[in-house]
Amino acid sequence: METIISPSILSADFANLERDIKLVAQAGAKWVHIDVMDGHFVPNITIGAPVVSSLRKVTDLILDVHLMISDPKKYVKDFIDAGSDIITFHYEAQSELTLDIINEIKSAGKLAGLSIKPKTPANVIEKFIPYLDMVLIMTVEPGFGGQKFMHDCVSKISDIKEYARLCGKDDLYIQVDGGINDVTAKVCTRMGANSLVAGSYIFGSSDITQAVCSLIE
Ligand code: DX5
Ligand code: ZN
Numbered sequence: 001m002e003t004i005i006s007p008s009i010l011s012a013d014f015a016n017l018e019r020d021i022k023l024v025a026q027a028g029a030k031w032v033h034i035d036v037m038d039g040h041f042v043p044n045i046t047i048g049a050p051v052v053s054s055l056r057k058v059t060d061l062i063l064d065v066h067l068m069i070s071d072p073k074k075y076v077k078d079f080i081d082a083g084s085d086i087i088t089f090h091y092e093a094q095s096e097l098t099l100d101i102i103n104e105i106k107s108a109g110k111l112a113g114l115s116i117k118p119k120t121p122a123n124v125i126e127k128f129i130p131y132l133d134m135v136l137i138m139t140v141e142p143g144f145g146g147q148k149f150m151h152d153c154v155s156k157i158s159d160i161k162e163y164a165r166l167c168g169k170d171d172l173y174i175q176v177d178g179g180i181n182d183v184t185a186k187v188c189t190r191m192g193a194n195s196l197v198a199g200s201y202i203f204g205s206s207d208i209t210q211a212v213c214s215l216i217e
Contacts, residue, residue, distance in 0.1 A: 001194045003216050006031035006064045006175070008199030010046065010145045017051075018058045024202065027209040031062040031086075033177070033197045036079070038069040041093055042143035049078035056083030064088070066115065066177065066197075068142045073097050073104075080108040088113030088136045088175075091125050102131045113175070117142060118150050122159035130167045134195070135160045139188070140178030145199040149179025154191055161192035182214040189217055 007029050012020035021032055034052060039045040052065060065084040069075060072089035079087050087105045091098060091114055098114065105112040113134035114125055118141060125135065137156050140147040157174060164172040175195035176188045185196050196215050205211035 001171070003189055003193075004031055004173070004195040005029050005202075005212050005215050006033040006195060006197045007202045007212070008033040008035055008145065008177070008197050009203075010035045011199035011203035013203075014047075017055060020203065021055065021059050021061065023208050024212065025059065025061055027202075027212040029061065029212055031064045031195070032059065033064045033066060033199075034084075035199075036065060036067045036069060037143065041070040041090065042068045044143045049075070049082040052079060052082035052084055062086060064197075066113075066136065067093075069093065072101055076101055076104055080105065080110055084110060086111040086113055086134060088115050088134060090115045090117065090142075091128075092117055092120055095124075098125075098128055099131065102128065106131070106133075111173075113173070115142075115177075116156070118153050122156040122163070125160075126163045129160070129163050129169055129172065132169075132172065134173035134175055135164075136175040136177055136197075137193075138178055139176050139180070139184070142178075146204075147179055149181075149184040151187070154187060157188060157191035157193050180215065182211075185215040186217055 007024040037046040067089040111133035115136035177197035180198040181201040
């Protein structure tokens with residue numbers, strides 16, 4: 001599977017999101033990663049469904065929405081209606097509702113992703129893999145861009161890849177998010193990641209095209 005780059009607009013210029021999304025599209029990105037934070041699940045507040053809805057009108061890129069919120073069950077419909085293509089939520093948020101939320105996303109015709117924070121082991125989500133389109137392994141504590149990559153999360157990539165193989169889901173997207181640059185990207189893709197989120201590395205670069213290309217081996 002070709003490696004998919006999903007630039008995170010958390011590090012873009014919030015006053016110029018349309019311009020910055022067009023820049024990453026010109027650089028060859030097919031997805032754009034949108035970090036939704038509620039100030040409760042994570043200690044930061046970013047953007048909500050109205051912004052996703054506005055971005056839907058100005059780009060055809062796949063909207064890869066990462067919900068870092070405490071009550072995904074309550075808000076998932078808003079993000080479906082806003083035109084998200086992929087909706088990823090956190091296992092830690094409402095673990096008992098995980099399958100319900102996956103089903104709601106999938107029955108709306110969207111792709112469903114499930115994410116785990118650095119301290120959550122991969123095995124707790126193994127049973128959901130048959131129902132999922134994507135697993136997102138956080139390689140920093142969620143909440144902020146520009147943090148240092150946590151190498152001890154890397155083994156979870158191969159755990160998830162093995163669980164996917166065991167249930168015949170070779171097309172599962174295995175995404176990593178946090179501290180991704182040209183060096184850590186290779187560490188992750190060699191372990192089996194096929195979707196890389198990068199915020200500060202891409203938007204902090206003076207050559208966005210070169211930055212996007214450098215993440216693909
Ligand atoms: C962090 C977010 C990330 C963030 C990554 O909680 O989920 O998507 O934008 O930023 P970098 O690539 O700068 O680590
Ligand atoms: Zn993210």
